[in-house]
Amino acid sequence: MNSSPDKTYRRFLLGLASEEEQCSVEAAVLAGELDTLTLQIAEDELIDDYLLGSITREERCGFEEQFLITEERRQKLRFASALIEYSRKKPVEDLSVKRELTSRAGTWVLLSWKSTAYIAVAASVLLAVLAGLELTKLRQQTEVAQETRNELTRLQAGLAADNRRAAQVIEPSTGIPSGTEDSVDRMPVIEVATATRDVVPPRFSVPATARFARIDWNLSEPLAESYREVLLSGSGKKLWAQEFPAATLSPANRSSIVLPASILVPGIYHLRLDRETTGGQFEESADYVFRVVRE
């Protein structure tokens, strides 16, 4: 076959095909290589060409003598004629088919390399901005963490110093450790008499800025082995307690204890002295009541 398949089919339909062309078309149809759709398209194209005048004299003869041999093809011819006539009557404007028919496919068609490049650049910029924001956020978090760490270190150092100081002053000996005399001297002192309960408890003022308060207690009688001092709130809640050997008492039988001022909120307190018995148990020996006010 020397010509294109379309032209061969066209001549075959018009009865103008050579013997060779006829054989090739017949063989293709019987082998299932030419389907009904191909035949329909070839017929429609031929009808259009005939109606539009784009057909040779020889083809025109073949069309009228051979092609229009069937009623089906004649109907097709009438229909195409009506369609052409109708289309020519319609105004030219607004017959664009691009947008409507290719709206979905066109979306991707429009994603050419240029569009892809634009998207890539936009994505890069967006990523850079996001990365910058994240970096700034991370830097701020680092600064906050550093400040927190510094504050923690400072607080830990202060607490350690306080603890050392407190350990020195609360040491279970009534003596004041050397080197802490100044601070201890500035402490508010609660002088506890031997007498026990008064109707009106004595008032002791503890400055608001005080960190510690010293309680001096003159015990009325000597203690044998050991004793225990207990600080109770007005409601009877145990706030503090410590056991001491009797040997640590001063010769004047005076006990000095230092407590954190923070536990001495304004109110009534009981300082109780428990004496050790022979069985190793403690029993109440004295109870002194006082009131704390904060300035």
Place this chain on the structure above:
Amino acid sequence: MESREVMQAFLLWLGQDQSSGARKYEEIRRNLILLFRWRGCYIAEELADETIDRTARAVLKPGFEYQGDRVLYFRAVARNVFLEWLRKERRLPTDPISEAHIELPVLPANSEPDDSRQACLERCLNALPLAKRKLVMRYYRSEKREKIDGRQLLAEELGIGLNALRIQMCRLRTQLRKCVANCEVKGEILCSEET
């Protein structure tokens, strides 16, 4: 086919067994019908059956020998059947010329039937989605040389090949043709569905 035995023997000639022979029979008949349609025969099925009957009678004769492709044998018989039919159609020059041979296309028609067809065509076109309606209108606007350029441009606008456009139009045309035929007979529009 004349008898069951003849049919079975013919199927065995077509295939290795009855089953494959039957499948081959259906395939050949389908393609023969299409071939006669390509030839422009309006009785394509009748001629296809005539071709098969003649082939069966020939191959089942005692002493028949044929070693080549069976389809080629059918093709030769089909051509004879077609030529006989064609001769029969055009047998005598004095016979009245059939209507098929004298009908010429009439473009600017003002007759009553065409008015009716135009009205049906308009109704069927309006039943199509807008984009497809525009496509049909654009496809049929140009003439002569403009047709080629116009359709090529249309295909480019759609982002498809010219052949894809032809296939799309072929389906649209078939749908519209059925719609118009139904409209002319019953006055109903059937092609409102999306295609």
